[in-house]
Amino acid sequence: MLGCGNVGRAVIRLLDELADEIERRAEVRLEVARVAVRDADRDRDVPLPQDRFVDDADGVVDDPAIDVVCELIGGVEPPRTLLLRAFATGKSVVTANKELLARHGGELFAAADAADRDLAFEAAVAGGIPLMRPLRESLVGERVDRVLGIVNGTTNFVLTQMSEHGWTAEEAVAEAQRLGFAEADPTADVEGFDAAAKCAILASVAFGARVTADDVYREGIAGVTPQDFEDAGRLGYAIKLLAIAELEDDEVAVRVHPAMIPLDHPLASVRGASNAVSVEGPRIGQLMFYGAGAGGDPTATAVVGDLVSNARNLVRGVRGPRTVVGTDLPIRPMDDTRDQYFLKLRVEDRPGVLAEIADRFARNGVSLERVWQEGSADEATLSFITHRAQEGSFQKTLHELRELDAVHAVASVLRVEGEE
């Protein structure tokens, strides 16, 4: 094992607790031979002799007596170099590292192929929810064309708190930090980087395409306001940070952003730190995966499942299903994606303003599904929900509306997902 933090400790405890059962069911006995950490002297409070801990990760990877390397360090380096070396010395690999796979998945899958060894990564997306194996194995008989998910528990916790207490994002992040649901530096979660990495992995695995984190359009949740929740609630929507991967006309569209989804959509009721992912295809319709997307114990179950399957394959001299991410499908530019939009404007309250604004929508080919107005003394609020429109056309409309004298402010812009 490389790393023994939240997940590593839980994996060691689980392997100890289930050793006999795993041996009975999988006909393989797993032994944690060595654990590389930064500080080998620290007591880890796990059922493993202290002399198994070392601070020499290279030595673990090079050890010919070790069959499977389980990487639970996190980040790109040194894990990338260590895992390439593990394959070069004929080991199979299990990792929970989304950042590494989202940046260097192609290189690692190629190294696994060259070594004819398994690379398993169930824990990298949605922690304890079995999702990679269904996508890689159970669904080879389907052409999955859409994956829509809540894949970051921290932001879902924050948005749930905002929705239920009327808090600002800042207040809700502070509460999440206090309760241990958010890191001291919450940037990776709040700005959507973590969800973007998972989105890239989901798209790669679901569509067999080469997609990296840099391909994913990304907006975080910092701009979502208590007023947005009020508006969404009144209109029958929840607000969620969604990771969306779509395959259309042999192009891949990948994006992470907050969105309004109808309250009767299965993702709308996902509260707190839970994760949920909807996988869609022409034959299966919609499949929902729901559960604990993080945490040491749930994540460890995914890691142990991978360890057992890799070990069993080694014993039998076979290899599990490859992850085919060889296809260079084009990534659709964000401007060419299509969506519905909610837009709220504060405008001058005089005759003709609505017509002037509607004209901008029409000229850019954005048609309106709903329009409504709330007035006050000399300023009115105009809200719109568009039909599905091209992102580029909507953004051009928005730019033109900002230039109009009659438009005092753009109070809110949110994409709307999950409508038929």
Ligand SMILES: NC(=O)c1ccc[n+]([C@@H]2O[C@H](COP(=O)([O-])OP(=O)(O)OC[C@H]3O[C@@H](n4cnc5c(N)ncnc54)[C@H](OP(=O)(O)O)[C@@H]3O)[C@@H](O)[C@H]2O)c1
């Ligand atoms: N936590 C979750 O809920 C969760 C869920 C899904 C996936 N994951 C993924 O699982 C991985 C591990 O997460 P975690 O939460 O367990 O992380 P963590 O608690 O920060 O643990 C990291 C471990 O890596 C060790 N380490 C750091 N640099 C090292 C180096 N250069 N050589 C050897 N060991 C090194 C640390 O050693 P010391 O202990 O000596 O400092 C520590 O034991 C990450 O890729 C993460 O994204 C985590």
